[in-house]
Amino acid sequence: MSLILDGVGKRFITKHRVVHTLENVTLKINQGEFLCLLGPSGCGKSTLLNIAAGLEKPTTGKVYFKEKEITEAGPDRAVMFQEAALFPWLNVIDNVEFAMRMSGMPKKERKEKALQVLKMVHLTEFQDSFIHELSGGMRQRVALARALTMDADLLLMDEPFAALDSQTKNILQMELQQIWWDTKKTIIFVTHDVKEAVLLADRVIVMAANPGRIKKEIKIQLARPRCLESLDTAYVEAQIMRELKNEVEKVAKAEYDSDWDLEKDTILLGPDHYLGIGL
Amino acid sequence: MAYELGVEYLKVWQPNGFPSPINIAKTLEILLVDHTLGIAVLTSITRLAIGYGISLVLGFLFALIMLRFKALQENLSPLLLGLQTLPNVCWVPLAVLWFGLRESTIIFVVVIGSTFAITLAVESGVKNVKSIYLRAAQTMGAKGLKTYQNVALPAALPEIINGMKQGWAFAWRGLISGEMLMQVKGLGEILIVGKEKADINQIIAIMVVIIVLGLMVNKLVFERVEANIRYRWGLD
Ligand SMILES: Nc1ncnc2c1ncn2[C@@H]1O[C@H](COP(=O)(O)OP(=O)(O)OP(=O)(O)O)[C@@H](O)[C@H]1O
Ligand SMILES: [Mg+2]
Numbered sequence: 055m056s057l058i059l060d061g062v063g064k065r066f067i068t069k070h071r072v073v074h075t076l077e078n079v080t081l082k083i084n085q086g087e088f089l090c091l092l093g094p095s096g097c098g099k100s101t102l103l104n105i106a107a108g109l110e111k112p113t114t115g116k117v118y119f120k121e122k123e124i125t126e127a128g129p130d131r132a133v134m135f136q137e138a139a140l141f142p143w144l145n146v147i148d149n150v151e152f153a154m155r156m157s158g159m160p161k162k163e164r165k166e167k168a169l170q171v172l173k174m175v176h177l178t179e180f181q182d183s184f185i186h187e188l189s190g191g192m193r194q195r196v197a198l199a200r201a202l203t204m205d206a207d208l209l210l211m212d213e214p215f216a217a218l219d220s221q222t223k224n225i226l227q228m229e230l231q232q233i234w235w236d237t238k239k240t241i242i243f244v245t246h247d248v249k250e251a252v253l254l255a256d257r258v259i260v261m262a263a264n265p266g267r268i269k270k271e272i273k274i275q276l277a278r279p280r281c282l283e284s285l286d287t288a289y290v291e292a293q294i295m296r297e298l299k300n301e302v303e304k305v306a307k308a309e310y311d312s313d314w315d316l317e318k319d320t321i322l323l324g325p326d327h328y329l330g331i332g333l
Numbered sequence: 334m335a336y337e338l339g340v341e342y343l344k345v346w347q348p349n350g351f352p353s354p355i356n357i358a359k360t361l362e363i364l365l366v367d368h369t370l371g372i373a374v375l376t377s378i379t380r381l382a383i384g385y386g387i388s389l390v391l392g393f394l395f396a397l398i399m400l401r402f403k404a405l406q407e408n409l410s411p412l413l414l415g416l417q418t419l420p421n422v423c424w425v426p427l428a429v430l431w432f433g434l435r436e437s438t439i440i441f442v443v444v445i446g447s448t449f450a451i452t453l454a455v456e457s458g459v460k461n462v463k464s465i466y467l468r469a470a471q472t473m474g475a476k477g478l479k480t481y482q483n484v485a486l487p488a489a490l491p492e493i494i495n496g497m498k499q500g501w502a503f504a505w506r507g508l509i510s511g512e513m514l515m516q517v518k519g520l521g522e523i524l525i526v527g528k529e530k531a532d533i534n535q536i537i538a539i540m541v542v543i544i545v546l547g548l549m550v551n552k553l554v555f556e557r558v559e560a561n562i563r564y565r566w567g568l569d
């Protein structure tokens with residue numbers, strides 16, 4: 055067992071209100087598993103990932119990584135943030151070397167390894183560029199390379215490809231699938247793209263909002279390597295969509311009958327209302 | 334040309350209150366030839382370098398201490414802002430009482446003028462660093478001083494450089510006012526001598542020297558560092 059979330063809940067208390075972001079999330083992630091968290095905007099995916107990273111403390115419940123309780127962030131759990139979070143004062147290779155420098159690895163070894171991972175994401179030519187000289191997709195690849203240098207067994211990825219065009223996205227998804235296959239890392243991957251989840255995941259955890267919780271768990275048992283064009287992938291995707299749709303209708307009915315307060319209503323009527331009800 | 338027009342034809346300026354550029358150049362030449370200027374520039378610049386160097390060290394140190402202890406930060410920030418409004422000259426009498434008429438007195442005036450500008454810039458620069466950088470660094474194993482050295486300070490550098498520039502300007506002011514009031518060798522002293530001789534040429538000549546020196550350092554040091562930062566961050 056790699057990561058265990060045990061009854062995790064999270065409330066944010068701000069000046070204006072108390073936000074109940076997560077409630078009783080219990081989840082076990084196996085060593086080497088590729089897990090996708092799928093859910094509407096605001097259901098607490100990033101919060102859950104930050105808790106696993108140790109950047110945020112759960113209000114209730116406990117989180118264990120390799121049988122040890124998580125108390126702080128550390129290099130044994132690599133994180134790829136929603137925005138690339140690269141350092142603008144360093145060039146590409148120095149960014150990639152950062153974690154290794156922090157761990158005190160000698161210069162020569164560091165450089166060798168950095169070049170090796172830059173090769174994996176096909177960016178060796180840009181090693182001396184500064185971050186603002188790269189496209190969004192290249193930045194995400196640098197961020198991925200940086201995360202890979204850490205040799206962490208667990209890789210936490212927060213919608214890393216969400217802001218990219220579909221071609222770039224697809225290339226990176228394929229690269230990630232390959233890298234995961236080669237390195238046997240455990241990956242938790244946040245997305246709100248069903249296609250992406252089906253393409254990458256061994257298991258998809260569907261989350262619902264208000265409060266954020268696990269709604270459904272779906273195993274994806276397709277052969278790898280998977281590709282977007284294959285019929286199998288499309289078939290499973292349609293299946294999940296259908297299941298989600300049933301879910302949407304069920305939940306909508308139940309929730310329509312019960313008392314809805316104004317705040318929940320506005321959220322349901324928002325742009326995410328389809329995912330919001332369904333998940 | 335413009336000068337001659339003003340003085341001779343329009344009579345707007347008095348020749349002894351607003352000297353001709355030619356006379357200023359002549360005075361500069363005299364000061365150069367008898368080595369007064371060279372020696373004065375050297376002593377002044379040495380003082381400045383020592384004073385500014387101390388300011389940098391103290392400025393960063395104070396800032397780091399303030400950042401480390403929140404209570405200090407809340408109490409000291411307004412005090413430092415208040416102290417900043419105090420012109421350097423005000424410190425001269427106090428410094429003379431404390432140190433006497435010595436070299437260290439002027440250095441003290443230089444240091445006290447520029448340290449706080451640097452402290453405030455470092456402190457606010459580090460506080461304004463995007464939290465995503467710090468969080469990212471944390472997940473990569475950066476801790477304590479390493480975080481400051483590798484993330485917080487480099488990320489705050491654009492703001493810190495501004496504070497260092499401001500500190501540099503304050504250091505100059507402290508230096509010249511100190512030298513003027515204490516009459517020790519240096520550019521400030523030549524200014525005062527100029528005043529006592531009622532030699533407007535000398536006064537303006539020294540002012541020009543001070544401006545040129547200031548501009549040179551700005552061009553050679555600060556602008557280069559800034560250009561480098563702008564290039565790295567893509568701010569152009
Ligand atoms: N630091 C915070 N302070 C207060 N509320 C917060 C904080 N962080 C998150 N929240 C709240 O928690 C909820 C979930 O936020 P989170 O960022 O985890 O959503 P998400 O599922 O990642 O959404 P998205 O898909 O848009 O990234 C939101 O309602 C948000 O307002
Ligand atoms: Mg998010």
